[in-house]
Amino acid sequence: MKKGVLLVNLGSPDSPEPKDVKKYLGEFLMDERVIDVPLWARTLLVKGIILNTRPKASAKAYQKIWWDEGSPLIVISERLQKSIQKKTDLPVSLAMRYGSMTIKKGLQELVDKGVDEVFLIPLYPQFAMATTETILVLAEEIRQAHFPQIKIQDLKAFYNDxxxxxxxxxxxxxxxxxxxxxxxxxxxxxxxxxxxxxxxxxxxxxxxxxxxxxxxxxxxxxxxxxxxxxxxxxxxxxxxxxxxxxxxxxxxxxxxxxxxxxxxxxxxxxxxxxxxxxxxxxxxxxxxxxxxxxxxxxxxxxxxxxxxxxxxxxxVPCLNDDQEFVDLISKWINQWATTETVVV
The missing domain is CATH 3.40.50.1400 (Rossmann fold)
Incomplete structure (x- = not known):
């Protein structure tokens, strides 16, 4: 089997403009693991209220922090992915739970490189319904629907490693x-x-x-x-x-x-x-x-x-693409590549 790695972060609007922020918020807030109420109530709250009031304010917030290269979270995640790729022979792809950089696209990129065993790394130290769990659930749904030939193994929460x-x-x-x-x-x-x-x-x-x-x-x-x-x-x-x-x-x-x-x-x-x-x-x-x-x-x-x-x-900045953090994730990847187990 050929192995590969998929890093998954939260995601971002395609731009800090209200229309793109609205689209992003709609996907994010309609996730049943983010707002965990019955569909009718979630739809009423999100589509009936939040998406009619919040996108403009959120867009202004995004505009304050947007970089010339794009969304800070996306740019930083891409830097992390490229740095990790230099330290492992396995192909490393990047995806987001929400937005246009979908998990499906990330898995397809790996499959196109011949990968049939994926090490999925949610970029969250702690486990939560609205972060790690929603990534793992969606990844499995996508695997079953589009890539039944591949195997996915995930990195457990590493908060106490x-x-x-x-x-x-x-x-x-x-x-x-x-x-x-x-x-x-x-x-x-x-x-x-x-x-x-x-x-x-x-x-x-x-x-x-x-x-x-x-x-x-x-x-x-x-x-x-x-x-x-x-x-x-x-x-x-x-x-x-x-x-x-x-x-x-x-x-x-x-x-x-x-x-x-x-x-x-x-x-x-x-x-x-x-x-x-x-x-x-x-x-x-x-x-x-x-x-x-x-x-x-x-x-x-x-x-x-x-x-x-x-x-x-x-x-204090997040770890971002700090070299020690890059080295640690690369160590976990290379450990998985040889043993298929990672102890964190």
Whole structure:
């Protein structure tokens, strides 16, 4: 069998114009694993309300962060793919869960090169319904419908892999080396609380309280909240951070249902009100900088902090195409190429 690799990230509109943003948001928000309500309700909410109000505002946000080369997330993902390709003999393709760079196109590219065994790498350290799961489900549907001759094996969530934690910690330390900050905020993409309960394979462990994430359970294999908190704990341990100098929060909530708390914007407000003058923020739910990191955090977050009296607001870039990160993914790929198993 000939092996190949498919990297999959979130995706992006084709341009920062409202019509392209609307098309992208429609695909993204109509995903039943993103807005997990009955189809009739999702259709009413997305097509009846959101797509009639949000595209123009989102387009303005995209326009603030758009690069000459295109969408930052796409450009960065392409750089990552090209860097990884230089370190492995296997063909490496890139796809997005949403947008025009489809998973079907990515698989077709590999099949055209004679590949019949694919190592699928969702570019998310933590598992969540709205990220890893939706990628894996769609990839399998596409495989069955269009490429039944190929075999797909996926990389498991690598949030607690010691090598990943070292790479992430090194990146944070490097970017904060000459920064005099008082508090480091670990901000993760938010999800509705019900997603956590739905992902609980034990159907009883996840209480979303102060103890369940710290109590050992098989549920943690698919618990996004636990995995985020574990990244914070492991990095803090690696960097020898004092407990009072860091915290965890969740960003990008949508709608009125309860989402994971504490919320990032309100945490930034609180830190400013409490007298923190210098803060730094890192976003470990993403491996590539995107709208959420470049606009929501680096622009809106900084504005909130200054309004609350803060002085210095430092954002740590995502891993992007950091050479240590490239080396780590390449190591996993080459390990899979020879053994078909990757321990993370």
């Amino acid at each position: 010691s090598n990943y934690i070292e790479v992430l910690s090194n990146s944070i330390a490097k970017h904060l080396k000459d920064k005099d900050y008082e508090h480091l905020l670990f901000s993760y993409h938010g999800v509705p609380e019900r997603h956590i309960r739905k992902s609980d394979i034990t159907k009883s462990h996840c209480k979303i309280d102060g103890s369940c994430c710290a109590t050992a359970s098989p549920a943690h294999e698919f618990c996004y909240r636990h995995q985020c908190k574990e990244v914070t704990r492991l990095v803090a341990e690696k960097l020898n951070l004092k407990e009072e100098t860091y915290s965890t929060s969740f960003q990008s909530r949508l709608g009125f249902d309860p989402w994971l708390r504490p919320y990032t914007d309100r945490t930034i407000e609180r830190l400013g009100k409490e007298g923190v003058k210098k803060m730094a923020i890192v976003t470990p739910a993403f491996v590539s900088d995107c709208l959420e990191t470049l606009e929501e955090i680096a622009m809106e977050g900084e504005e909130i902090f200054h309004e609350m009296g803060g002085k210095e607001f430092t954002t």
